[in-house]
Amino acid sequence: MNLESRVNLEVDLKKLADNFHEIRRRVSPCRLMAVLKANAYGLGVQPVAEVVKQAGAAAFGVAEINEAVELVPLGLPVQILGNLLPDEIAPAVEYGVICPLNDLEMAKKISAEAVRQGKTATGAVTVDSGMGRLGMPAAEAAEQILAMRGLPNLKLDGIYSHFSSAFMRYDDYSLGQLASFKTLLAELKGAGLEFPNVHMAASDALNNFPDSTRPPFTLARCGINMYGYYDNEVHQSMRLAPVVELKTRLAAVRMLAAGSCIGYGRMHRLQKDTRVGTIAAGYADGLPLALSNRGYVLVNGVLCPVLGRISMDYTTISLENAPEAQPGDEVVCIGGQDGRFVSLEDWAQLKGTHVYDLLCSFGTRVRRRYVNRPVAG
Structure with a gap:
């Protein structure tokens, strides 16, 4: 029996598509990765993924292997933004997911698994430019990264980093992160290693640090902005509609x-x-x-x-x-x-939090209803 839900979260897919087109215009000529972790921030990953793919997404970004495998059938590259647990390496290689390369040891494990499966694994190098969470510290990373290029059955598809405080406009620390990552990229280029996919900007940086969407960067990531929201402190540089x-x-x-x-x-x-x-x-x-x-x-x-x-x-x-x-x-x-x-921002102000927290908090009995689905073509 399919009874009407008492509580409905309406997701306007046309507004989602319009937002994605606006963000693509903002970051061009960078291509745009749609970050769909946590079930597309709680809104329902399959409908959201289909819409942003149609709107021109170059890739999908997720947090872990189960999220990645769910998106593989849609045909776009799927990158895990973080790290792999030991038992996740085999399925990541099997399903052709872009694997995070947090250090040389992880790259060797992924390479060995790819050899075992008779496949070529695809990896993206994770650089810690100052977030302090995952990846190789930028100042020490070059030697490990250069060693990765000789590993069998491992294709180095990209390299990426992450800002810690990009929501703070004109933040010197963020500018330092950007400079540190660019210095590493120049060092690797001087050693003959370049990457087709280079990215650092996510939603906050798209607004506050536009240089992170210009060469040498070729890709940008977008999560919360797709849904029409900003971090509380971010300079709102685009006309986006809450979805x-x-x-x-x-x-x-x-x-x-x-x-x-x-x-x-x-x-x-x-x-x-x-x-x-x-x-x-x-x-x-x-x-x-x-x-x-x-x-x-x-x-x-x-x-x-x-x-x-x-x-x-x-x-x-x-x-x-x-x-x-x-x-x-x-x-x-x-x-x-x-x-x-x-508005969701009204709630955030009362709770003393940000919209990320609230958008991901709608309960499991809340029915997601999708309205105004864009017409293909």
């Missing part, structure tokens, strides 16, 4: 007397007789607890404040501004209604 709306419905409408307490911990006490509504969504669906007594939703085109603490499955709101509201009416938690809006 998601979170909607539920009113489960109940009641008149409660002055002095009534609302929710766990009695966080709210009504000062007067109040018409209240209970909406069919809570923190299990992605509503942050930080919205308790502070957030708003839209009902009948007007903002209605959250009363008390958000529960796992339900949230209580005041309906003083929406006196005609009835059970079953649409409630917009994120998105627009009759010219008014509640």
